[in-house]
Amino acid sequence: xxxxxxxxxxxxxxxxxxxxxxxxxxxxxxxxxxxxxxxxxxxxxxxxxxxxxxxxxxxxxxxxxxxxxxxxxxxxxxxxxxxxxxxxxxxxxxxxxxxxxxxxxxxxxxxxxxxxxxxxxxxxxxxxxxxxxxxxxxxxxxxxxxxxxxxxxxxxxxxxxxxxxxxxxxxxxxxxxxxxxxxxxxxxxxxxxxxxxxxxxxxxxxxxxxxxxxxxxxxxxxxxxxxxxxxxxxxxxxxxxxxxxxxxxxxxxxxxxxxxxxxxxxxxxxxxxxxxxxxxxxxxxxxxxxxxxxxxxxxxxxxxxxxxxxxxxxxxxxxxxxxxxxxxxxxxxxxxxxxxxxxxxxxxxxxxxxxxxxxxxxxxxxxxxxxxxxxxxxxxxxxxxxxxxxxxxxxxxxxxxxxxxxxxxxxxxxxxxxxxxxxxxxxxxxxxxxxxxxxxxxxxxxxxxxxxxxxxxxxxxxxxxxxxxxxxxxxxxxxxxxxxxxxxxxxxxxxxxxxxxxxxxxxxxxxxxxxxxxxxxxxxxxxxxxxxxxxxxxxxxxxxxxxxxxxxxxxxxxxxxxxxxxxxxxxxxxxxxxxxxxxxxxxxxxxxxxxxxxxxxxxxxxxxxxxxxxxxxxxxx
Ligand code: FAD
Numbered sequence: 001x002x003x004x005x006x007x008x009x010x011x012x013x014x015x016x017x018x019x020x021x022x023x024x025x026x027x028x029x030x031x032x033x034x035x036x037x038x039x040x041x042x043x044x045x046x047x048x049x050x051x052x053x054x055x056x057x058x059x060x061x062x063x064x065x066x067x068x069x070x071x072x073x074x075x076x077x078x079x080x081x082x083x084x085x086x087x088x089x090x091x092x093x094x095x096x097x098x099x100x101x102x103x104x105x106x107x108x109x110x111x112x113x114x115x116x117x118x119x120x121x122x123x124x125x126x127x128x129x130x131x132x133x134x135x136x137x138x139x140x141x142x143x144x145x146x147x148x149x150x151x152x153x154x155x156x157x158x159x160x161x162x163x164x165x166x167x168x169x170x171x172x173x174x175x176x177x178x179x180x181x182x183x184x185x186x187x188x189x190x191x192x193x194x195x196x197x198x199x200x201x202x203x204x205x206x207x208x209x210x211x212x213x214x215x216x217x218x219x220x221x222x223x224x225x226x227x228x229x230x231x232x233x234x235x236x237x238x239x240x241x242x243x244x245x246x247x248x249x250x251x252x253x254x255x256x257x258x259x260x261x262x263x264x265x266x267x268x269x270x271x272x273x274x275x276x277x278x279x280x281x282x283x284x285x286x287x288x289x290x291x292x293x294x295x296x297x298x299x300x301x302x303x304x305x306x307x308x309x310x311x312x313x314x315x316x317x318x319x320x321x322x323x324x325x326x327x328x329x330x331x332x333x334x335x336x337x338x339x340x341x342x343x344x345x346x347x348x349x350x351x352x353x354x355x356x357x358x359x360x361x362x363x364x365x366x367x368x369x370x371x372x373x374x375x376x377x378x379x380x381x382x383x384x385x386x387x388x389x390x391x392x393x394x395x396x397x398x399x400x401x402x403x404x405x406x407x408x409x410x411x412x413x414x415x416x417x418x419x420x421x422x423x424x425x426x427x428x429x430x431x432x433x434x435x436x437x438x439x440x441x442x443x444x445x446x447x448x449x450x451x452x453x454x455x456x457x458x459x460x461x462x463x464x465x466x467x468x469x470x471x472x473x474x475x476x477x478x479x480x481x482x483x484x485x486x487x488x489x490x491x492x493x494x495x496x497x498x499x500x501x502x503x504x505x506x507x508x509x510x511x512x513x514x515x516x517x518x519x520x521x522x523x524x525x526x527x528x529x530x531x532x533x534x535x536x537x538x539x540x541x542x543x544x545x546x547x548x549x550x551x552x553x554x555x556x557x558x559x560x561x562x563x564x565x566x567x568x569x570x571x572x573x574x575x576x577x578x579x580x581x582x583x584x585x586x587x588x589x590x591x592x593x594x595x596x597x598x599x600x601x602x603x604x605x606x607x608x609x610x611x612x613x614x615x616x617x618x619x620x621x
Pocket of ligand 1: 015016017036037038044045047048123126155158173175179180199200201277370377381
């Protein structure tokens with residue numbers, strides 16, 4: 001049967017990628033359908049109930065700056081907020097929030113249900129409808145055909161999902177949910193490169209069985225950070241504390257006795273797991289000389305007793321899970337509410353995608369999220385948003401929007417995946433960005449909200465708040481340039497304690513702020529008219545302190561951009577480009593890079609080869 005309406009965009013999957021994709025396409029005016037297994041699991045966090053962290057909060061802020069849902073949902077659901085790396089430079093500072101899973105899900109669901117142009121339908125998708133080299137829709141389990149010229153696939157860990165606990169295996173998309181096997185089979189028949197990855201989760205613990213006296217408390221930061229540029233602490237629910245525990249040598253011995261029944265070490269699991277989020281058995285194996293590992297016990301929510309023991313993800317047999325948990329001080333009588341497990345799933349080689357996240361093989365079909373080889377809610381949401389934007393642009397007959405590496409972590413993420421592919425679950429780090437001083441979490445709005453407004457993603461309310469902030473920054477910077485502190489003046493006296501001496505001559509407040517020993521709070525009140533907005537103060541301070549570095553990076557980017565965005569025609573014959581080695585020709589022909597910058601980032605393509613390509617393009621005119 002054919003569903004009565006046709007849509008501009010269909011999104012399959014209601015996880016973090018799917019919900020952002022559907023919201024973006026609908027906000028941009030496309031009639032959009034979100035097809036998902038269960039409306040009750042929209043925005044479900046499959047693993048750790050936390051959003052943000054190093055590299056990840058940068059993505060959340062970018063999603064937020066582009067009008068996405070993740071940042072505000074986190075502010076509505078966060079039960080503990082912290083700034084990581086608070087004492088380090090602004091490029092690596094990162095906000096992290098522990099979230100109540102139920103509140104998070106309901107914040108996402110409410111946002112979706114309020115969105116104009118968005119229709120949600122609960123049903124498993126078993127097949128994609130393809131005509132020639134184009135997607136034309138999706139067919140559900142009960143045989144209903146939904147038609148659209150753009151389809152975004154965001155099925156996470158569900159394709160061919162296989163769950164492992166010890167040597168027991170079962171089919172599942174995550175614990176409690178069925179896998180998507182029919183769709184996985186169908187996709188394997190299409191011309192995409194498919195491989196397996198794995199990820200895992202720890203057992204959960206009943207808080208009533210924990211001896212908290214033996215654990216160290218960890219509260220959130222004061223003043224409470226917020227995740228969204230529109231967020232405020234008034235949105236936050238009650239705040240909770242986490243606890244710190246440690247594994248010990250006995251724990252490690254118990255784990256070793258279970259390795260012969262571990263699916264990872266007995267060769268049952270084929271997929272590669274996340275390097276930066278290893279299972280506890282992996283940690284014991286890889287860091288054999290360490291006698292203890294730190295564990296954070298994190299509440300799963302305000303209305304549940306379940307705790308998430310961050311740091312002991314495992315797929316060891318259940319008897320070993322119980323023993324290892326109970327060997328930890330404070331957890332001697334711990335009651336486990338859910339076993340830990342590993343899950344293996346199909347993912348597609350992201351080198352088969354364009355920067356817009358459209359597949360190269362099937363026009364109108366986009367992939368986003370964990371199916372592209374990434375791990376993490378934030379990485380998934382960022383891709384979902386981009387795929388939603390580009391599906392909507394294509395539907396309007398417009399060119400795709402692909403942020404560059406110097407504009408956004410979203411650009412770094414997609415470019416890394418498409419240029420290099422991935423052999424293990426890819427997660428974001430600030431070290432992946434070459435221009436990280438420019439790509440800070442604090443300035444994501446200044447980098448991206450203009451783009452979001454032009455694309456049709458940013459509401460009037462968000463735009464107004466943003467413009468007020470931008471004008472506030474300009475006003476405050478002008479004020480700091482206008483006011484001078486004279487040597488020997490009362491203002492200079494006030495700064496003496498900071499500087500350790502008198503000023504030798506007059507200085508503008510702007511120049512004084514560049515000195516490492518002077519903080520914005522020292523100079524702002526010396527003259528009237530300082531901004532009361534903490535976001536303005538933060539920007540003014542960071543931009544002044546790092547002005548030299550920022551200017552240098554910007555000059556480098558301007559030089560690079562001229563070449564970076566030179567397009568390589570789809571039909572370019574690399575055999576006629578003079579001077580290229582046979583190996584580089586093969587690599588370029590296989591990868592078909594879209595721009596010169598993209599070509600330069602392919603493994604094995606040297607700067608010399610890029611110069612030869614540039615010469616060829618110039619000759620070809
Ligand atoms: P998902 O959140 O998996 O959402 C997929 C959605 O698609 C679901 O709503 C599903 O119902 C729907 N769907 C699937 N197939 C169909 C179909 N055929 N028809 C209709 N709907 C369909 N990330 C980390 O960063 N750190 C970790 O330690 C970590 N551990 C994890 C442990 C486990 C056990 C699991 C399952 C995941 C873990 N993750 C971890 C990954 C994190 O959950 C994902 O990165 C993130 O959820 C991916 O988002 P997504 O939107 O791509 O997919």
